[in-house]
Amino acid sequence: MKLPDGASPRSLAHLTQHARIIVCCGAGGVGKTTTAASLAIAAAQLGRKVLVLTIDPSKRLAEALGVTRNPPRPVPLPDRYQAAAGIEAPGSLETWMLDPKLVSDQAVRHFAKSEEAANAILGNRIYQQATAIVAGLHEYTAMKALHGFITEGRYELVVLDTPPSRNALDFLDAPSRLARFLDGPVFKLFLPKEGSLVARAASRLVNRVMHSVFGHEFATELTQFFAVFSELFGSLNSDLQDMRTLMTGPDVGFVLVSSPSPEALTEAHFFQDRIRQLELPFAGFVLNRSCARNEHLSFPDPAHFAGGASAETVSAVEKLKVLARASHLQSMRDKGVLADLALRAGGEGFAMALPSLDGGASDVGNLVALAKTVLDERRSGPR
Amino acid sequence: MSSLLDRRVVLVTGKGGVGRSTVTAAMALLARRAGKRVLVTELGDGGTDYSALARMFGQDRLPETSAPLTDGIDGSLLLPGTGLELFLTALLRFGPLARAAAHSDALRRLLNAAPSFREMGIFFHLLTYLREKRPDGTPAHDLVLVDMPATGHTLALTALPAVLLRLVSRGPIPDALREGQSYLNNPETGAAYVVTLPEALPISEALELAEGLKANQMPIGGIVLNRIPADPFTSGEKAALGPLIESNAWYGADGFRRILESQRCSKRLVQASEVPVLEVNESDRTGPHLLEYVADSLVAGVPA
Numbered sequence: 185m186k187l188p189d190g191a192s193p194r195s196l197a198h199l200t201q202h203a204r205i206i207v208c209c210g211a212g213g214v215g216k217t218t219t220a221a222s223l224a225i226a227a228a229q230l231g232r233k234v235l236v237l238t239i240d241p242s243k244r245l246a247e248a249l250g251v252t253r254n255p256p257r258p259v260p261l262p263d264r265y266q267a268a269a270g271i272e273a274p275g276s277l278e279t280w281m282l283d284p285k286l287v288s289d290q291a292v293r294h295f296a297k298s299e300e301a302a303n304a305i306l307g308n309r310i311y312q313q314a315t316a317i318v319a320g321l322h323e324y325t326a327m328k329a330l331h332g333f334i335t336e337g338r339y340e341l342v343v344l345d346t347p348p349s350r351n352a353l354d355f356l357d358a359p360s361r362l363a364r365f366l367d368g369p370v371f372k373l374f375l376p377k378e379g380s381l382v383a384r385a386a387s388r389l390v391n392r393v394m395h396s397v398f399g400h401e402f403a404t405e406l407t408q409f410f411a412v413f414s415e416l417f418g419s420l421n422s423d424l425q426d427m428r429t430l431m432t433g434p435d436v437g438f439v440l441v442s443s444p445s446p447e448a449l450t451e452a453h454f455f456q457d458r459i460r461q462l463e464l465p466f467a468g469f470v471l472n473r474s475c476a477r478n479e480h481l482s483f484p485d486p487a488h489f490a491g492g493a494s495a496e497t498v499s500a501v502e503k504l505k506v507l508a509r510a511s512h513l514q515s516m517r518d519k520g521v522l523a524d525l526a527l528r529a530g531g532e533g534f535a536m537a538l539p540s541l542d543g544g545a546s547d548v549g550n551l552v553a554l555a556k557t558v559l560d561e562r563r564s565g566p567r
Numbered sequence: 568m569s570s571l572l573d574r575r576v577v578l579v580t581g582k583g584g585v586g587r588s589t590v591t592a593a594m595a596l597l598a599r600r601a602g603k604r605v606l607v608t609e610l611g612d613g614g615t616d617y618s619a620l621a622r623m624f625g626q627d628r629l630p631e632t633s634a635p636l637t638d639g640i641d642g643s644l645l646l647p648g649t650g651l652e653l654f655l656t657a658l659l660r661f662g663p664l665a666r667a668a669a670h671s672d673a674l675r676r677l678l679n680a681a682p683s684f685r686e687m688g689i690f691f692h693l694l695t696y697l698r699e700k701r702p703d704g705t706p707a708h709d710l711v712l713v714d715m716p717a718t719g720h721t722l723a724l725t726a727l728p729a730v731l732l733r734l735v736s737r738g739p740i741p742d743a744l745r746e747g748q749s750y751l752n753n754p755e756t757g758a759a760y761v762v763t764l765p766e767a768l769p770i771s772e773a774l775e776l777a778e779g780l781k782a783n784q785m786p787i788g789g790i791v792l793n794r795i796p797a798d799p800f801t802s803g804e805k806a807a808l809g810p811l812i813e814s815n816a817w818y819g820a821d822g823f824r825r826i827l828e829s830q831r832c833s834k835r836l837v838q839a840s841e842v843p844v845l846e847v848n849e850s851d852r853t854g855p856h857l858l859e860y861v862a863d864s865l866v867a868g869v870p871a
Contacts, residue, residue, distance in 0.1 A: 212583030
């Protein structure tokens with residue numbers, strides 16, 4: 185399949201054909217993962233080699249695509265599913281639905297100078313618990329994996345489904361928070377004494393507080409954890425610089441996914457501002473689960489069934505009219521929302537509506553239907 | 568809901584977009600109707616985030632420490648930094664070390680950034696509110712409600728005491744963690760409610776979350792099935808309409824399918840859930856009227 189000429193550069197179809205990285209952001213529950221999977225399918229249908237990277241994915245999406253969760257490396261869709269998704273060579277789709285713990289273990293092995301050093305940290309109790317509860321490490325490892333895939337050049341496109349969080353852009357900030365912590369002066373307070381008189385005094389204070397509050401056992405283990413970790417992630421800052429360069433490149437697009445609910449839209453607006461502040465390449469909005477494109481629908485008419493039909497049919501259609509008015513109203517509303525998003529996207533981006541499908545991501549057919557909607561979009565702006 | 572009102576701390580959980588903040592606010596309303604002193608809280612970083620929960624009470628965000636939101640209902644963010652400061656001050660008393668610690672920028676930054684300290688801070692902030700007493704010795708707030716963010720955070724926070732107790736068994740931290748557990752993990756005083764929608768994916772996730780909470784020793788008060796669409800059809804009408812919906816492109820088909828899916832899903836949830844399912848019907852009410860409606864539904868929805 186090839187994209188028809190004339191696809192607007194400001195369209196989701198154009199993005200799926202040309203981008204190297206697509207990042208799907210948005211509040212929880214708006215269908216971010218579904219959107220990411222559909223975009224990946226669309227790009228693979230266009231003949232591209234695609235990876236979709238999802239952190240902490242739902243069981244159902246994995247089932248819909250016929251892949252397992254948490255494999256050690258990306259896995260291709262089984263042939264049967266590739267065929268069902270309409271993907272033909274040279275196009276291919278691999279997925280990596282990953283467990284953050286697994287990725288950070290790999291990162292530790294990768295960074296560690298020796299197997300002993302790796303085992304020391306993997307066996308440290310703080311590390312074992314920290315990867316389960318630390319924010320930042322997940323995001324960092326996702327970015328790390330992404331960076332690795334892109335530089336290796338194994339894929340023409342990587343679609344990143346950002347981890348769910350209250351603030352969906354946390355994942356951008358979290359790694360640098362971790363880096364600031366590990367490389368910054370605060371962290372040095374834990375390390376063997378060095379530096380100025382002031383620094384040493386501060387270090388003594390921190391150590392006294394840590395030991396008296398957290399107990400010797402915990403404080404000692406914490407110090408050990410920091411010492412090993414600082415060595416491990418010594419290169420973190422330069423990595424982050426690389427990642428930032430990667431994420432601000434011309435062939436990267438941040439797609440903001442929202443549902444038509446007012447809360448989700450408020451968050452989408454907020455994310456757009458954050459993306460601008462962070463000077464990341466904003467691509468456009470996806471209004472997911474919307475009824476903005478229902479022009480082809482008509483109103484049910486009981487008169488149509490006046491002859492011959494059962495009394496139940498007639499009364500059912502009569503009652504359906506109430507639902508029809510509500511659904512018509514909703515599509516008018518969603519149209520307005522889409523127009524508003526197009527204005528907000530301005531000259532730089534698109535606003536695209538994707539329909540709500542029964543069963544969501546639980547069925548590969550639904551993902552294919554969404555992919556078709558994406559590729560059918562040949563004009564910019566809302567319709 | 569009487570069991571809800573007798574508790575000291577209730578976590579309201581569920582993924583984004585299911586109406587968790589509305590349910591939290593409605594529970595606060597119920598407690599106030601019963602004459603309880605209520606505190607509603609949510610996790611915050613004091614940033615620029617807007618708060619759906621605060622909006623329920625006509626404000627942009629919750630205050631950083633407990634303050635009245637409306638008649639009889641107080642609100643506060645749960646802040647990692649504040650929690651750790653409160654903890655340090657309580658522990659180190661007012662000695663020179665406490666003063667130095669309170670003024671140490673380095674320490675504050677460390678506590679904000681280090682793994683698991685954020686959760687610990689939030690935990691201690693919550694614990695501080697649970698401990699707070701009036702001059703007559705009764706709790707400052709009879710009920711503390713926590714509007715919990717995304718699933719991952721909920722599980723991290725409820726797992727925290729057990730996780731940290733494995734790392735360190737003696738000292739002030741474990742004492743505080745055990746005290747927190749005595750509120751949270753005791754079915755008499757603590758409960759989590761999982762809010763979800765009558766759709767396939769949200770219900771699977773709610774059941775998974777309930778499993779996770781159970782594994783963390785967190786008692787579950789119930790699953791709130793929110794926004795159930797009204798069904799105007801008889802079963803005969805539904806059977807007659809089914810084929811017509813498939814062969815026509817009609818407005819209203821989405822609404823009809825939603826009703827069928829909702830009924831299928833509710834049935835599955837009730838069968839699979841080990842805890843009570845509280846049903847709340849969909850409503851086009853807004854603002855205070857919606858809160859009243861959801862509160863009434865929660866009372867009515869309690870199985871005998």
